[in-house]
Amino acid sequence: MSPSRVTYAPVGFGDYHWTVTDEDGRPWFATVSDLEHKEHCGQGAVAALKGLRQAMDTALTLRERDGLRFVVAPVAAADGGAVLPLDARYALTVFPHVPGRAGEFGQRLSEAERDQVLALLAELHGRTPPETTPPATAEPPGLHGIHEALAASEGPWPGGPFAEPARQLLREHEATLRARLAEFEALVARVRGRGAPLVVTHGEPHPGNLIQGEEGYLLVDWDTVGLALPERDLSLISADPAALARYTELTGRTPDPDALALYRLRWSLLDVAEFVEWFRGEHQRSEDTESAWKSFTGTLDHLAGRTDA
Structure with a gap:
């Protein structure tokens, strides 16, 4: 995928997100995780990267192996993994852009x-x-x-x-x-x-x-x-x-x-x-x-x- 347009998306809490349009006009959703502040995946960047990979691989399996179409799973990179380390602290995950109406935390x-x-x-x-x-x-x-x-x-x-x-x-x-x-x-x-x-x-x-x-x-x-x-x-x-x-x-x-x-x-x-x-x-x-x-x-x-x- 070669991006032709990248726009920061101020949504969610904790990670950083962008909407990406590739050269063929297809939309994607990119997330950069700060591994130093992702304790639910692991304590410290090394452990958090391992935990994040396990989580994303699990989502991929649930969607691809089990056919759970409601699972919005990441796309696999060229090496087959779903999480790409950018450096010792940050990691990138790319998802398909999903059309629909998003809910809000606390919504009844x-x-x-x-x-x-x-x-x-x-x-x-x-x-x-x-x-x-x-x-x-x-x-x-x-x-x-x-x-x-x-x-x-x-x-x-x-x-x-x-x-x-x-x-x-x-x-x-x-x-x-x-x-x-x-x-x-x-x-x-x-x-x-x-x-x-x-x-x-x-x-x-x-x-x-x-x-x-x-x-x-x-x-x-x-x-x-x-x-x-x-x-x-x-x-x-x-x-x-x-x-x-x-x-x-x-x-x-x-x-x-x-x-x-x-x-x-x-x-x-x-x-x-x-x-x-x-x-x-x-x-x-x-x-x-x-x-x-x-x-x-x-x-x-x-x-x-x-x-x-």
């Missing part, structure tokens, strides 16, 4: 829309996981950041304009955070003890990763794909097993309320860990940090029970 789905997504997840979870599917552990290393930040909350944080407000806010919510961390550990032990089978999961099937195409929903952003309990995906649709009845109808499996609670709590705690790391580090006041601060305070309020999920 109607009952009919929710059931469409549940049917999609039932089909995904029923597939034999590709050999490249990385494990998605219930206990992520990122949670250590909360413990470290709480231990360092007495002294000043000099990272930038949100550092001290973040430290003070964390101290105000210390009791809540410690209680929710203990709750998370108890849920992990309880759910793990039941020995439920693991399936291939997307990881973040929220409306922001859905595109409404001509033939139904398409699911993008497969860098979070992993072997886990089905509730890893289902928890982002609803915390109420009754609202997941379509999934039970299609699979014969009733979602575990404890596992749903585990993954919803995990999501919020990881958000806290990410924001704390951001605000403790060097940063400037910007549109991104303003948005992160709003999300940080909202997440802490939710964990304290002052807002709905």
